Amino acid sequence: MRTIAKAALCLFAALLLGSAQGEELAPDVLVKNVTLEVVELIAKDKEIRGNRNKLIQLIDEKVLPHFNFTGMTALAMGQSWNKANAEQKKRLTEEFKTLLVRTYASALAAYSEQKLEFRPLRAKPTDTDVTVNVRVLQSGAQPVPIDYSMEKTAAGWKVYDVMVGGVSLVANYRTEFNNTVRESGIDGLIKSLSAKNRTVEAAGGAPQK
Amino acid sequence: MRVLGSAVLLAVLAACATADGDPRDPFEGFNRGVYKFNETVDEAIAKPVATAYRDLVHEEIRSRVRNFFSNIGDLFIGVNDLLQGKLQDGVEDWARFAFNSTFGLLGIHDVASDMGIEKHNEDFGQTLGRWGVGDGPYLVLPILGSSTLRDSVGTAADLYTDPVGDFRPIRLRNSAVALRLVGVRADLLDASRILEEAALDKYVFQRDAYLQRRRSLIYDGQPPREERIREDRSLRTPVNVEPAAGVNNLRVVQHAHDR
Secondary structure: HHHHHHHHHHHHHHHHHHHHOOOOOOOHHHHHHHHHHHHHHHHHHHHHHHHHHHHHHHHHHHHHHHOOOHHHHHHHHHHHHHHOOOOHHHHHHHHHHHHHHHHHHHHHHHOOOEEEEEEOOOOOOOEEEEEEEEEEEEEOOOOEEEEEEEEOOOEEEEEEEEOOOOOEEEHHHHHHHHHHHHHHHHHHHHHHHHHHHHHHOOOOOOOOO | OHHHHHHHHHHHHHHOOOOOOOOOOOOHHHHHHHHHHHHHHHHHHHHHHHHHHHHHHOHHHHHHHHHHHHHHHHHHHHHHHHOOOOOOHHHHHHHHHHHHHHHHOOOOOOOOHOOOOOOOOHHHHHHHHHOOOOOOOOEEEEOOEEHHHHHHHHHHHHHHHHHHOOOHHHHHHHHHHHHHHHHHHHHHHHHHHHHHHOOOHHHHHHHHHHHHHHHHHHHOOOOOOOOOHHHHHHHOOOOOOOOOOOOOOOOOOHHHHHO
């Protein structure tokens, strides 16, 4: 009996120590917390779906801090990234971020309370690059996997790519970016990204139907 | 005769091949033409009908329609699982078909999913892929859209074996085929809107997404880890730019890692 109590105490102490040492959230816990928080906010606020600016504000506050946009832009650019100067890199990142946030807002607006399943993280505690799996369950269709590629940084875990149904967002932009850079250079890409953002904004996001 | 037709088609395609395009898409010029045609048809007919269907028919009913066709699909999804040696998945799909056809009232209720028997995504194109058949050139098929040479063959087999094609009388079959198409397009309304917003060049964006998606499906979501994205992470080592405005708490950290 004493041994069991002692073991329990040790375990408890270990847990305490563990949580004290890990100042930052584990990547899968982080994804789960943020996702549930966002989903709850959308469920509570009926009008948010139709209100684009409100959605974008929500994403800005809750989601953006956990993304590494410079890293995402660099990955999407591939080889071309190193050809850009610091100012161009900054502009590219800014424009790409705007585009992604708007797209994300549209995706959120389309979310209709499907069930979410958070899968346990399969990674070693020492890993600095992991994939967090979430699945969207729906009746009459195969579950849609959403995979967040995350890396450990000094500022906590950051997402650098999102894969939806096996399609990597970053990889999908690469051909487009490379084509544009080949045709009209880095500045051409900046121009076409900002033109794209302006059109989408002018359209008030997208037509509701 | 069919073989001759295919040979002629291939010759025409070859003639359209462009020199400096994407190696996966040698017939880009031709494909873009078909893509444009499909978009026109979509804008004029498919999208308006699908939108009306979504707005006028209650989700409750639409989901039953979806489930009904999904249930019929499970039959050959099971066949494809077996052809790929995935015995357990195949048994699950047929169990789904059995439960949903009976307790689910001809499939209009997906009781199997509620019981925890998940639906799979298989078709003959994936089976060929699993057997080692490569994508072949990317193709945009009239009406059907994104495909590859391999997946076109797969789609032909899918259509040939499609149980809905055996519905009789013919009028019932035609209505069923039409209803299914409208339902599929209606379910894609959100996705196509998002595509519209996200892509700089819709054709390229859709093509790359299709190729990525198929690859993922063939490997059931676990493709071998040699993705370009990973390899190129080494690119990030020298990255150290000023954080963009608004994300000042983000810093790209020097990476000593990357294999």
